[in-house]
Amino acid sequence: MSNTGNDGAFVEFERVQKSYDGENLVVKDLNLSMPKGEFLTMLGPSGSGKTTCLMMLAGFETATHGEIRLDGVSINHIPPHKRGIGMVFQNYALFPHMTVAENLSFPLEVRKMGKSEREEKVMRALGMVQMQDFAGRRPTQLSGGQQQRIALARALVFEPELVLMDEPLGALDKQLRETLQFEITNLAHQLGITVVYVTHDQTEALTMSDRVAVFDDGRIQQLAPPDELYEAPQNSFVAQFIGENNTLEGVVKEIKGNTCIVQLDNGDIIDAIPVNVTAVGERTKVSIRPERVEFDKGRLQADAHTLKAEVLEFIYMGDIFRTRLRVAGMDDFVIKSRNAPDQTRLVPGQQIEIGWLPEDCRALDA
Amino acid sequence: MTDTLDSGPVLAADGRPLKASLNRALRRQKMRSMMLIAPLLIFIMFTFVIPIGQMLFRSVENQIVSDVLPTTTQMLHDWDASTGERPSEDVFAALTKDMMVAVEKKEHTRLGSRLNYETTGISSLFRKTGRRVDDMGEVYTEQFTALDPTWENPVFWADLVALPDAAAALPQTLAAYASFSDTIISEDGDDPREEQPWNTVYLSLYQDLSAASAADLSALPAEVGVAQAAVGGFETQNLGDAFTKIDKDWSSVEVWETIHTYSPDFTNGYFLNSIDRQKTADGSEWRGEQQQIYLTLFVRTLIMSMTITISCILLGYPVAWLLANLPMRTANLLMILVLLPFWTSLLVRTSAWKVLLQQQGVINDIVVWLGLVADDNRLALINNATGTIIAMTHILLPFMILPLYSVMKTVPPTYVRAAKSLGATNWTAFWRVYFPQSVPGIGAGSILVFILSIGYYITPEIVGGTKGVFISNRIAYHISSSLNWGLAAALGSILLAVVMLLYWAYDRIVGIDNVKLGG
Numbered sequence: 001m002s003n004t005g006n007d008g009a010f011v012e013f014e015r016v017q018k019s020y021d022g023e024n025l026v027v028k029d030l031n032l033s034m035p036k037g038e039f040l041t042m043l044g045p046s047g048s049g050k051t052t053c054l055m056m057l058a059g060f061e062t063a064t065h066g067e068i069r070l071d072g073v074s075i076n077h078i079p080p081h082k083r084g085i086g087m088v089f090q091n092y093a094l095f096p097h098m099t100v101a102e103n104l105s106f107p108l109e110v111r112k113m114g115k116s117e118r119e120e121k122v123m124r125a126l127g128m129v130q131m132q133d134f135a136g137r138r139p140t141q142l143s144g145g146q147q148q149r150i151a152l153a154r155a156l157v158f159e160p161e162l163v164l165m166d167e168p169l170g171a172l173d174k175q176l177r178e179t180l181q182f183e184i185t186n187l188a189h190q191l192g193i194t195v196v197y198v199t200h201d202q203t204e205a206l207t208m209s210d211r212v213a214v215f216d217d218g219r220i221q222q223l224a225p226p227d228e229l230y231e232a233p234q235n236s237f238v239a240q241f242i243g244e245n246n247t248l249e250g251v252v253k254e255i256k257g258n259t260c261i262v263q264l265d266n267g268d269i270i271d272a273i274p275v276n277v278t279a280v281g282e283r284t285k286v287s288i289r290p291e292r293v294e295f296d297k298g299r300l301q302a303d304a305h306t307l308k309a310e311v312l313e314f315i316y317m318g319d320i321f322r323t324r325l326r327v328a329g330m331d332d333f334v335i336k337s338r339n340a341p342d343q344t345r346l347v348p349g350q351q352i353e354i355g356w357l358p359e360d361c362r363a364l365d366a
Numbered sequence: 367m368t369d370t371l372d373s374g375p376v377l378a379a380d381g382r383p384l385k386a387s388l389n390r391a392l393r394r395q396k397m398r399s400m401m402l403i404a405p406l407l408i409f410i411m412f413t414f415v416i417p418i419g420q421m422l423f424r425s426v427e428n429q430i431v432s433d434v435l436p437t438t439t440q441m442l443h444d445w446d447a448s449t450g451e452r453p454s455e456d457v458f459a460a461l462t463k464d465m466m467v468a469v470e471k472k473e474h475t476r477l478g479s480r481l482n483y484e485t486t487g488i489s490s491l492f493r494k495t496g497r498r499v500d501d502m503g504e505v506y507t508e509q510f511t512a513l514d515p516t517w518e519n520p521v522f523w524a525d526l527v528a529l530p531d532a533a534a535a536l537p538q539t540l541a542a543y544a545s546f547s548d549t550i551i552s553e554d555g556d557d558p559r560e561e562q563p564w565n566t567v568y569l570s571l572y573q574d575l576s577a578a579s580a581a582d583l584s585a586l587p588a589e590v591g592v593a594q595a596a597v598g599g600f601e602t603q604n605l606g607d608a609f610t611k612i613d614k615d616w617s618s619v620e621v622w623e624t625i626h627t628y629s630p631d632f633t634n635g636y637f638l639n640s641i642d643r644q645k646t647a648d649g650s651e652w653r654g655e656q657q658q659i660y661l662t663l664f665v666r667t668l669i670m671s672m673t674i675t676i677s678c679i680l681l682g683y684p685v686a687w688l689l690a691n692l693p694m695r696t697a698n699l700l701m702i703l704v705l706l707p708f709w710t711s712l713l714v715r716t717s718a719w720k721v722l723l724q725q726q727g728v729i730n731d732i733v734v735w736l737g738l739v740a741d742d743n744r745l746a747l748i749n750n751a752t753g754t755i756i757a758m759t760h761i762l763l764p765f766m767i768l769p770l771y772s773v774m775k776t777v778p779p780t781y782v783r784a785a786k787s788l789g790a791t792n793w794t795a796f797w798r799v800y801f802p803q804s805v806p807g808i809g810a811g812s813i814l815v816f817i818l819s820i821g822y823y824i825t826p827e828i829v830g831g832t833k834g835v836f837i838s839n840r841i842a843y844h845i846s847s848s849l850n851w852g853l854a855a856a857l858g859s860i861l862l863a864v865v866m867l868l869y870w871a872y873d874r875i876v877g878i879d880n881v882k883l884g885g
Contacts, residue, residue, distance in 0.1 A: 058787055106785070155787075158789065
């Protein structure tokens with residue numbers, strides 16, 4: 001029970017590995033450290049190991065190797081019911097044979113709390129999610145959103161310091177999801193609880209979290225605040241996974257400090273900043289966000305390299321225009337431009353030249 | 367919208383009321399679904415519902431007594447058993463006539479067996495009487511023929527009863543002659559004009575002539591008048607004594623009381639017998655201690671069925687849980703093991719238990735070998751209640767496991783996880799969260815096992831001995847051995863009613879909605 005963790009870290013994963021069958025690692029060497037009060041999202045495609053991490057933290061799966069610490073104490077061998085971690089499940093997992101109030105009262109009962117205290121806490125928790133009027137209902141008599149609110153209240157009613165959420169909004173429609181996203185983050189900050197949130201919805205991750213851990217292939221690919229994640233992806237997986245992204249493939253020709261020159265496969269030359277390319281001659285995937293591409297020469301730097309492009313498709317999307325171009329022999333290059341009064345509407349067949357600021361173009365691993 | 371509100375019923379596009387249109391549209395659908403189920407419905411009606419209804423009807427049906435002894439039962443109406451006297455001569459005269467017909471139709475033995483269920487000895491009494499009844503009243507025949515040989519002539523008789531005035535003057539004679547002619551025509555194919563009437567006809571003639579006045583007979587042939595003048599001096603026969611001579615039981619009040627008690631067309635006698643009571647002239651009374659078996663059997667059947675149900679729950683619940691929670695491949699293998707008994711004949715399985723459980727059987731051998739039991743003190747595991755419970759628990763176990771499994775399969779594992787994350791120990795999570803959700807499966811399995819076992823027959827018959835048999839074995843005995851179908855039907859009806867009652871109680875206490883076979 002020694003405090004071996006970093007100072008200030010509340011939840012820590014240290015060199016954690018997990019294998020179910022003894023042949024494949026589902027989680028490979030996970031290291032993660034969270035301060036108290038943080039809202040951290042584990043984001044990733046299915047099978048990336050994010051849910052397994054959450055289950056190990058909750059205690060439903062045991063780590064094959066490594067140590068998980070909560071508030072400095074190793075919890076590897078503490079059974080789930082003694083960890084005192086609140087959890088919200090994907091399908092709500094409200095007990096169908098109990099009323100809403102009984103569901104909320106359950107964690108307090110198993111903690112041998114007195115009746116009046118229980119009732120007070122249940123009503124306070126229901127108040128937090130504006131569901132006081134539903135105390136006597138059965139879960140099946142509630143809508144999905146209401147059930148989710150109750151599940152949230154139940155995870156909070158025994159005042160845990162850490163709450164885990166496993167894709168809690170996955171089954172709800174878009175509008176309700178947005179409302180609840182807002183409510184959950186508000187509540188978390190208000191109560192000062194630490195939240196580990198698992199989702200495969202990147203919008204949810206970006207809007208809710210203090211930090212996002214992008215999982216793929218059993219590893220954290222990048223752990224960063226949302227803006228950094230979007231604007232400065234560390235590798236091509238993150239760049240592809242978060243937001244829309246244009247990828248051009250080529251070879252590094254020249255590296256000059258924090259800029260480099262990449263020759264695309266068709267011979268064109270572009271400017272980029274080297275993110276994880278280190279040597280000339282290395283193959284690279286260059287990532288440019290669609291909204292950072294300029295086709296108005298006046299807005300580009302004088303010495304910027306430009307590429308010839310042909311407009312293939314113009315899509316009017318209301319707030320933005322989405323234009324698909326053929327660039328460097330590829331048909332899926334997309335640019336987005338704001339629907340402003342002075343904005344040019346491109347016409348299919350039109351020949352244009354496109355360019356960007358070197359810092360918006362990131363040369364990543366191939 | 368507003369005009370439809372004003373003008374009453376909503377109309378369809380063609381102006382008819384919408385309700386009527388809807389009904390018409392649905393009628394074809396209903397007809398079609400009726401047609402689909404019709405074959406099964408008809409099959410069930412004719413092979414199941416109607417026969418069972420008839421069978422249940424036998425539990426109160428009692429027409430045989432009044433059918434075979436129509437006049438006797440009528441005459442016996444006014445007889446009072448409490449006097450301790452045998453019935454009057456008139457009753458014996460009626461008995462003579464009824465018996466004569468019954469013997470010719472060979473119905474008296476059936477009636478004898480029927481009444482023998484109520485009072486032992488009646489069967490042989492009827493049989494014995496049947497052999498001698500045709501001599502009854504012979505003394506009158508002889509005296510009539512001695513008076514005038516014409517009385518021997520079948521043609522004279524046939525003409526006499528055909529006369530229009532005969533009916534009023536000689537009512538009993540006519541009735542007796544009618545039974546005589548009907549019987550010989552239907553039973554032997556004989557012509558009444560060629561056969562001398564039975565003694566009972568002469569007996570009736572004697573009775574009629576003794577009661578009639580000369581004026582009544584004026585329209586009839588002269589022979590009748592002559593006979594009427596002579597009957598006053600006839601030698602008479604005391605029929606009661608004559609019957610008693612055949613068998614002294616005919617003077618026994620008990621026999622007559624039985625006939626009297628069972629004269630009505632419907633009786634609750636079978637039901638009274640089913641609960642160890644017997645019908646008496648004024649109500650019913652408990653049978654003697656030694657003769658009481660059915661109540662004990664009913665209670666034993668219920669208690670043992672409950673024991674079997676509870677053992678099935680205890681043994682089946684963990685297995686069903688494993689089935690529902692193991693990985694698919696292992697679970698499928700286990701499922702095959704659960705279903706395996708279904709692929710083996712019930713008789714074979716039960717017989718296997720006989721081999722396993724007997725005193726020199728495998729189980730006893732093992733227990734002795736382990737030194738748990740002395741060799742000279744081997745366990746009695748068969749031919750008693752223990753044997754029945756062991757074998758039936760084994761046989762009915764799949765009926766508990768399958769509904770339990772299908773209900774448990776629908777309980778997501780996240781519920782238990784949620785409970786644990788909320789701080790519940792393994793036991794609390796199981797008892798407060800998992801178990802309540804599996805209760806519908808327990809309900810369904812219990813109803814299935816209990817109802818199956820309450821009517822089980824083969825297994826108790828083979829391994830139950832005398833202490834481990836069920837009421838169903840007794841019903842089977844009455845159906846196939848004692849042939850007392852009425853009693854079997856009454857026992858069956860009671861069993862059916864008990865099951866219905868328990869089902870109703872279950873519905874009230876647990877709620878039948880709380881029964882799930884899956885989903």
